[in-house]
Amino acid sequence: MPYNFRLIISGAIFFVMLTTMISCSKKEVDKHSIQIKGSDTEVNLVQRLSEVYMEKLPDVSIAITGGGSGTGIAALINRQTDIANSSRPMKNAEIEQAKAKGVEPVPIMFALDGLAIITHESLPVKSLNLDEVASIFKGEITNWSKVGGPDMETSVYGRQSNSGTFVYFRDTVLKGDYAPSVRRMNGTAQIVEAVRKDKAAIGYVGIGYVVNEEGNIISDINVLNLASDANTTGVSPLESENVKSGKYPLSRPLFQYTNGIPTGKILEFVQFELSDEGQKLIEKEGYYPITSRHMEHNRSLGIIK
Template sequence: MKKVLLMSFIMFLIVSVFVLPVQARTAFEIRGSDTQVNLTANLAEVFMEMNKDAVISVTGGGSGTGIAAIINNQVSLANSSREISAAELAQAQERGVEPVRIVIALDGLSVIVNEDNPLEELTVDQIGAIFRGEITNWAELGGNDQEISLYGRQSNSGTYVFFREYVVKADYSEDKMRMNGNAQIVEGVLNDKSAIGYVGVGYTAEDGKVRDGLKIVKVAKDADSPYVTPLDPTNVADGSYPVARPLHHYSNGLPEGMVREYIEFVLSEEGQQVAVDSGFYPITEEYREINRKNLAW
């Protein structure tokens, strides 16, 4: 009997030490944009190091997946590399969900080719014509006599939607390969000398240098504008790089509790430095004002 009581006491101690602290911790999930997965994982990691009682799960699946999850009230935050659409907003409101837009970083969406491609620069119109399937050989642009291979995202991707609306401005060519994520596009371009693709700027570099085998194309708004690189933060911040975009979290109503603390960290100087260290750029005063308004801070 004493042995049974002793074992019960030991089990109580084990439960008290190991289980109860876990139960007392605050867990929440962030789901969505593939472009933002690494960025958000880095932000979550630093925040959890600062807040030992926080447990944050970060998963991808695309911006559409994240927005659907916040509409269905399945997650605390959605990652999205595009703004929520009017139809999605209406659907959310029908379900009693009030999506709140929070801009967390800026991305210079990068057009990439294999380093063996001699082309250095393209206009937005030329890139759009390529992805519409109107320009099919690099020789038409002064490059090698090679049929162009198109690498892009699947339709649930916010990057897919953003690039279609702001660059392609029509339907994509049926010849475009639809990849699951940015990393797959990069690998495809690295292994295909005739390839062109588009990825978040944070996926183009390693240790601050453009990945070996990859070339980032300089882009101009039109033939009369300067060709600029997304690797310069100033070009993204002042809008001279024409394919820049904000990256978002969406919450259901105003964030509260640990989620609010996490958002405060993300928008702090330290959180914005994590964005820079992850290969992206800090938000400008324009987006800070949008956040202050949306968060009622």
């Protein structure tokens, strides 16, 4: 049966080739590549940082995917990623779950975000306080006229539950549940796109998403000034001072979690992010460099000198 014989031989050759290819590529992965996964707020920022880093050190390859902070943290717990980007601190339950699997999550703070509340440019409402924002997202206010706008139903955009920003916003602003009518968008960029087209829209996005490559605010949207309560005046997250000092009520550090104190290539990359060059890049991307207090936290972990 020469035909069958040939089939078996070619099959065997194919199999050997396949296994060699897989084992080779696996080694390649172990040696040089860093896997980063998680926060959608951070994904473009870290992408940019890694591009610059890889240009300097071409033998390092960094693969970044988004999917939300929850997705990144789940991947870290399941040892499927080296770094988990997260726009919120890990929950206690997650830390316990990680420890049960022998994973030791270490929180590194590498950038500052002033979570922006954005509306359509044509909306006359330019400033709100936190309570008003909370009422809109909780569904207690459903018409813009209640907060000094035109008689128009609000059209509210948020993220999905796997988003760190979804959790951060719920826990710090709403302190309750989102209204079911809030649209759960797949990514931050989708919120920006939807708000640009929707005259009654309000949504929350990381500050890096409201500026384009030239550093100008994206057309058709307005970044609201935000006050912590009815008695204070609203401040803009576009002024770095407001975010750094915490005067802007939604200033928050952005995290990267590693399994144990990072070493080798991963440590070098994190150190690059925290270096002057890295922090300058972060500012160029629309986010803000971390304050000395956050830097002190990173130093206490032993990541930087």
